[in-house]
Amino acid sequence: MIYSKNYECLSKDDLEQLQIERLQATLNRVYEKVSFYKNAFDKNKVNVEKIKALKDIKELPFTTKDDLRKSYPYDMFAVPLRDIIRIHSSSGTSGKPIAVGYTRNDLKNWTHLVARVLTACGISSQDFVQIAFNYSIITAGFGFHYAAEEIGASVIPSSVEDAQKQIMIMKDYKTTALLSTPSYALHIAHILKELNIHPEELSLKIGLFGAEPWSENLRNQIENQLHINAYDNYGISELIGPGVSYECEERNGLHINEDHFIVEVIDTKSLKPLPLGETGELVFTTITKEGLPLIRFRTGDISSLIEEKCKCGRTLIKMKRVSGRTDDMIIIEGANIFPSQIEEILLQIEGIEPHYQIILEREEGKDIMIIKIEVSDSIPFFDELKKLEDFKNSIRDHIYNKLGISVKVLLVEPRTIARSSGNKIKRIIDNRNI
């Protein structure tokens, strides 16, 4: 199903018209109302009146997380504070948080955009939607909540109840769609097993996951363990929250809400826009935001764009699933490694959970990567030192073969790696003091 055919299926020409109109109006506003942009445009000798076509967007300066941090909390808002009716914040997994203000229209648009996300994965007014995201200053909980209400689903705001309670709700309330982080879904699957509940005893059909990058392998694992179809979606707190891009039933790339966000992919070194299809950093310009409009915001997320006619009927361009972050990139022994690459390998090994942490140490000038991994309860030889040692070595060899780096493997008991309130594991701990 398509929530908004009028906008999700626009012809290329009509979409471009809408984008240029909205971009120009946004530029006029930010130049007048946000001193950061007035200074940035003046400094870069950008005359906003010269931005006449979409391709001219490359003349505009970037906005970075750092710019947002420097203007924390309100300096980059484009409306007086009395027009702001809600304030969220980025999750704060890295550095100081960023305050994101929404006007009434921003919230309306947000709800509309997330309603597209829910509809695209088959959620409708017939569904019982259990939202197991933290209802807090971070965006996911409220973003999904209002959109699920908008489409008329029965919304169960289970938030951060513990897994057993989530499962009880799921079973008793006959939840049909679960919204959470992928790792939390896996955790629920795990507890289900512990409680000896077969997934078929539940009514669950759809899983919509996000807020952290996850691999196809992890998708398969979740689908097999929960007997659901799992969908990816992508959001950025600084831009709006969930609702930036989403998978349709084809599950081959995420449609970007281009009528609200103009996307570019740039080379992280030259910062030049890359040709269609090449992999680089995602950059978004908001073209409808009133509270916190952002021009060429560098997300730090790595992906590429796919231009192909999607069978679902949407004409919005697609992006590949995010494969990592520019700031998660680990340079070790001359190689560039993304944690997601390590995850991909770990998931192929039986007996371990994809709950892991990468610790970087420097010993006598040499960088060492330690991978701390939680083992499954089910592993039969947990007490047998020799077998455990072999198991560790095989993981080490696997990683060496695939990525060409030597790592130290550290096996730990289930759920012993510290998680943040959003149930996220800090993937990288860098003790190298580079």
Next chain:
Amino acid sequence: MMLKIRSLDAGYSNLKVLKRISMHVKAGEIVTIIGANGSGKSTLLHAVSGIIKGKSGEIIFKDKQINNYTAEKIVYLGCSLIPEGRQLFPAMTVKENLVLGGYILKSKNKKINLEEEIKKIYTLFPRLEERKNQLSGTLSGGEQQMLAIGRALMSRPDFIMMDEPSIGLAPLVVKEIFKTVVSLRKDGKTILLVEQNAKAALKIADRGYVMETGNIILEGTSEELLNNHDVQRAYLGKDYKNIAER
């Protein structure tokens, strides 16, 4: 798509008024442009109707690039302007004004019976029939506006641009004129309405653009614009206190 404007720069001799304006109107829509005096709203309508020429950018009407078309050719294509202040011929009768409006139609198709066309206008505005032999300069403001609309309709346009139809009219008459605008849309016309009376315009429009000093600074559905506090402050006569008290 009825009208599409891409990054249009235009003005009068060396004075640049419009700064890369982009906007569009889809068939069957009522779209409004609101903005203060001198923001460039009328200039935009003059550029579309061919009275002034754009310096750069594109004006596409019914898939044709009309940047260099003459004003009459643009009317010929089905785009009519109802100018600000009506611009009737005051020393001519109501009927004579209507006949002049049918000039293009007659030249398009010799077989057209202008009397029939005028009758249609009289059905829409019975008041004009009552005063058909009266000099248009002696009509009331509301009647003059009706005549200006009637004269524009005589060329059977698909697309009507109205420049401040409410100006100088009593509130009740304004209501009547806006009702007419809505009924024109029901008859299949597409309308671009330029107004300082933002509240009345946004009430009947599907979408709108807000202009300031030759720039479009906001666009959105009428509901979105009515929700926008900048629009409320600048054009709907609400001050900070009203907004805070809501």
